Amino acid sequence: MMKKTLLAVSAAAMMVAGAAKADYKPLEKDPEVINFGIIATESTSNLKDQWLPLLADMEKSIGMPVKAFFAPDYAGVIEAMRFGKVHVAWFGNKSGMEAVDRSGGEVFVQTSKADGSQGYYSHVITNVKNTNINKLEDIFKCDKSLNFGIGDPNSTSGFLVPSYYVFAQNNVDPKKCFKTVRNANHETNLMATANNQVDVAANNSEQIGRTKLKDPAAAAKIKVIWTSPLIPSDPMVYRKDMSKELKSKIKAFFLGYGRMGDTEHATKVLRGISDGQGYFMESNNTQLYPIRQLALFKNKLKIESSDAMSAAEKADKVAAIDSQLAELDVLVKHQ
Incomplete structure (x- = not known):
């Protein structure tokens, strides 16, 4: 029975992995310099x-x-790893x-907080003096009067999570709802909100925490109007x-x-990263399962609300997504 269960999980894992095209450039040998x-x-x-420390x-x-290795957007690091120009990287999920x-x-390890906890939150924020926006529903008047700051398309908390929980679940198309939708990193979106350059923005608890430490005056100018469910801590990824x-x-x-050697020095370095990191924890690709589910749910909702497809085409695409979700459900239950 156990053997059959393990075989089922293995088969599901291969089907989920096979959904993505592995077209990366293989490494000919170990690098002489780790990028x-x-x-x-x-x-x-x-x-x-x-x-750098x-x-x-x-x-x-x-x-x-x-x-x-730095790039102007998340895709730059993803592509650099794909072509063997980056060998290890800090990513979001x-x-x-x-x-x-x-x-x-x-994935080989993931981050944690200084208190040992793991995970963080996506937020929607606005300027603290904006008395017209106090909850999520206040941004859904969709009269194209508001400017919205969203994250990098490959950001978990800045893009994927709000795209699903804030927009897809409320059947709102940001491009049709807001005057402008601008992509930027977390720091830029927070400062734009604090300085009234955008009315509302996606952000996360780590950036808000870091800004409270580094620029408390700016942090005091924003207020949170929505908080997501807990997001898994960031993965560290190396070329397999x-x-x-x-x-x-x-x-x-x-x-x-931080656990061995000069622990005092290492702890100081970790506390200087983001809003204060703790030790790195054991992890693997299974930590990505909830994010895969979230991405599939988002796509499913988008298909179901589309006017550009026939009922039959919708049914086929939704069935394919449901099959992938079922496979992931098996993986989640047996990890």
């Missing part, structure tokens, strides 16, 4: 302040050069999913076709960081 990708949640200068410690630990599906990536020895060294560094 570490950092997604564009903030300005590059801010991200350097946070991550950790990368310097990683370089000493694994005994080879580690260089930071949505971008991590893309890296696993398209770039030969593999690196040697087991190199991957083991990298994974050992992350799992030992």
Whole structure:
């Protein structure tokens, strides 16, 4: 019975993985320099302040050069990993999913908070002085009078989560509802809201927490009008076709960081990342299952509300999504 269950789970895993085209460029050998990708949640200068101390410690630990790789958007890091220009990267769950599906990536650890907790929240925010907007329903007048700031298309909290929970579940098309819909990183969207450059924006609890630490005056200018369910902590992803020895060294560094060696120094470095990170925790590709479900649910709702397809075409597409959701349900129950 156990053997049959494991075979069913394995088959479901292969079907879900097979839904994405693995067209990444294989590595010919292990890299001589590890290029570490950092997604564009903030300005590059801010991200350097946070991550370069950790990368310097990683370089000493694994005994080879580690260089930071920055791109203007999340897709830049995903594509760089796909073509072997990035070997390890910090992603959000949505971008991590893309890296696993398209770039030969593999989740190996995930972040945590300083208090040991895991996960964070997507928010919708507005300026604290905007007395006309106090709850989500207040932005759904859809008279094209409001400017909305949304995140990078590969952002979990800035795009996928609000796209599903805020818009798809309320049958709202942002492009038809708002005067403008502007894509930007979390930092830019928060500051634009604080400075009344956009009326409403998607954001997350980590960016708000970091702004409270770095720019409390700006943080005091925003208010949260919606909070999502808990989102899994960010995954760290490496190229799965690196040697087991190199991957083991990298994974050992992350799992030992703050737990072994100069723990005081490492803890200080971690506290300087985002809104204050804790230790890295063991993880794997299964942490992406809820995000896969969310993406499929979003697509299903979009198809069901479409006027551009016939009833038969809708039924076929919805059936295909339901099949994928059923496969994921098996995986979630047996992980």
